[in-house]
Amino acid sequence: MTETVKTTYNQPNARGYFGEYGGKFVPEILIPVVQQLEEEYLKAIDDPEFLKQYHELLEEYVGRPTKLTFADKLTGHYGKAKIYLKREDLCHTGAHKINNAIGQILLAKRMGKTRIIAETGAGQHGVATATACAKFGLQCIVYMGAEDMERQKLNVDRMQLMGAEVRSVESGSRTLKDATNEAIRDWVTNPEDTFYIIGSVVGPHPYPMMVRNFHRVIGDEARKQILEKEGRLPDYLLACVGGGSNAMGLFYPFIEDDVKIIGIEAAGYGVDSGKTAATITKGSPGILHGSLSYLLHDQNGQIELAHSISAGLDYPGIGPEHSFLHDSKRVEYHSVTDDEAMEAVKLISKKEGIIPALETAHAFAWLEYMMSNTKEDEIIIVNLSGRGDKDMGTISENL
Numbered sequence: 001m002t003e004t005v006k007t008t009y010n011q012p013n014a015r016g017y018f019g020e021y022g023g024k025f026v027p028e029i030l031i032p033v034v035q036q037l038e039e040e041y042l043k044a045i046d047d048p049e050f051l052k053q054y055h056e057l058l059e060e061y062v063g064r065p066t067k068l069t070f071a072d073k074l075t076g077h078y079g080k081a082k083i084y085l086k087r088e089d090l091c092h093t094g095a096h097k098i099n100n101a102i103g104q105i106l107l108a109k110r111m112g113k114t115r116i117i118a119e120t121g122a123g124q125h126g127v128a129t130a131t132a133c134a135k136f137g138l139q140c141i142v143y144m145g146a147e148d149m150e151r152q153k154l155n156v157d158r159m160q161l162m163g164a165e166v167r168s169v170e171s172g173s174r175t176l177k178d179a180t181n182e183a184i185r186d187w188v189t190n191p192e193d194t195f196y197i198i199g200s201v202v203g204p205h206p207y208p209m210m211v212r213n214f215h216r217v218i219g220d221e222a223r224k225q226i227l228e229k230e231g232r233l234p235d236y237l238l239a240c241v242g243g244g245s246n247a248m249g250l251f252y253p254f255i256e257d258d259v260k261i262i263g264i265e266a267a268g269y270g271v272d273s274g275k276t277a278a279t280i281t282k283g284s285p286g287i288l289h290g291s292l293s294y295l296l297h298d299q300n301g302q303i304e305l306a307h308s309i310s311a312g313l314d315y316p317g318i319g320p321e322h323s324f325l326h327d328s329k330r331v332e333y334h335s336v337t338d339d340e341a342m343e344a345v346k347l348i349s350k351k352e353g354i355i356p357a358l359e360t361a362h363a364f365a366w367l368e369y370m371m372s373n374t375k376e377d378e379i380i381i382v383n384l385s386g387r388g389d390k391d392m393g394t395i396s397e398n399l
Contacts, residue, residue: 009255011321016205019327021285021293021320024204033191038206040111045213050106057102058217061135064099066090066218068225068381073351078367081235081374085354085384086222086250093128095357095386096218096246097199101128103214105136108195115139115190118197119183121148121176121242122312122359123155124386125199130164140164143182145175148311155390173305176315180289200243201319204290208319215249222381223253230379236370237261239383240362241333242277242313244322246385255330263322264366266308267335275307278335279318280326293320309338309394310358312386336365342398344368345388357386358394 011018016038024034044050058064067090071083088096108116116138120126126142133140142159146168149156159166172178187196201208201215226234237254239247241263251261268276276282279294286295288303296304296316306316325331336344344364349355356364363382374380388395 009252011324012205012209016209018208018321018324021323022205022208022291024290025287025292026204026290027188029188029191034204034206036111041107041206041210044107044110050110054103054106058099062092062098062102063090064217065221065225068222068229070229071352074348077347077351078371080371080376081378081380083367084226084229084234084379084381085352086218086381088218088246088383088385089354089356089360089387093124093131094389095124095128096215096249097125097128098131099217099249100199100211100214100245101125101132101197104195104197104210105132105138108138108197109136111195113193113195115141115194116197117141117143117183117186117194118199119143119176119179120199121145121179121314122310122357123148123152123159123390124312126164126166127155127158129197129199130159130162133164134162141186142166143169143179143186145169145173145179147174148176148179148314151394152311152390153393175306175311177303177306184289200245201248201321202243202289202291202293202317208291208321211245212248212252212321215245216252218246218249218383219251219253222250226379226381233257233259234381235260235378236374236380237383238264238363238366238380240264240313240359240385241318241322242266242315242359243317244319246383248319248321250381250383251325251331261331262366262370263331263333264362265333265335266310266313266341266362267337268307268309270337271335276335277306277308277313277315279316280322280333281335283316285323288317291320293323294318294326309341309398310362310391312357312359313362334366334369336362340365340368342395345395346399354384355388356384357388358391360385
């Protein structure tokens with residue numbers, strides 16, 4: 001079991017706000033539900049038996065700790081800083097999402113919930129939830145946008161094979177935002193027996209905090225591993241950001257260290273193209289899916305359609321903690337386009353023999369901008385948040 005690194009970074013506050021972002025903006029019927037969830041979560045993380053079961057499952061079922069791999073060919077390609085890859089693609093189901101799904105399933109069982117619902121974009125959170133439900137014998141319903149179901153058919157098949165019901169969402173942009181809307185409607189209708197497993201650091205408190213803490217194992221492991229390999233902390237952390245769970249999992253244990261932290265959003269066709277998912281780069285504060293955070297919305301407050309080649313980044317919001325870290329200037333946020341992400345897929349595949357998820361490729365694409373400013377004695381950790389098997393249809397179409 002990975003030793004948890006203590007931190008005095010005290011976000012969120014008791015009301016669920018990271019600075020001015022976060023909160024619990026939910027229908028009245030859900031107020032007692034999220035309050036109960038918060039109470040049970042805080043009890044669970046102080047319960048040695050809960051933590052023991054969680055970490056045993058991470059080790060025996062998920063396959064943790066994941067490797068921290070030195071990318072020698074990629075490092076040689078740029079001839080600058082050493083590049084290490086935190087290999088979340090090696091997790092069971094192929095991405096980081098299973099860390100959080102296992103944690104929330106254990107919490108759902110602790111609360112006596114028998115029906116699990118989830119939303120998914122790229123399908124990896126849906127697959128992780130379906131996997132955990134199959135493992136524990138729970139009913140599973142996953143809401144997924146119709147467009148995402150088409151471009152992520154492999155993951156739809158995987159969810160159904162494990163017994164999940166995948167409900168197609170035809171409204172709006174037919175992507176992640178609309179799937180989340182439908183999941184919340186279900187939750188409002190069935191609050192007594194239903195547990196909603198949110199897949200990113202978004203939603204009403206305590207979800208952003210809870211999902212971050214279930215994913216912090218990524219950063220805790222990376223910290224220990226780089227100290228063992230290099231005898232010091234990295235100079236840079238780099239991760240893609242949609243809602244932002246893989247990034248917060250890596251970033252959180254390093255927040256108070258002298259490490260430059262960079263999150264990369266999806267610019268889509270370009271930040272000013274009208275077809276983008278670069279929420280922090282292009283957006284402004286507003287309320288969506290239960291919390292106050294940066295959003296893509298018009299002057300009337302209407303949520304704008306987001307676009308990214310990667311279904312997992314195709315979301316018009318971002319986690320409230322990321323919004324706080326942006327405003328406080330602790331984390332830099334940039335964006336890269338669909339085309340740049342595709343070039344990164346080809347580069348990493350050919351140089352390292354690893355096909356990254358399209359989400360992850362956005363982080364790798366930023367290396368083109370940052371590497372020339374690094375030094376040979378510096379160290380970068382890139383969070384390789386998922387493998388690209390699920391994206392081969394889209395990748396093949398765009399090669």
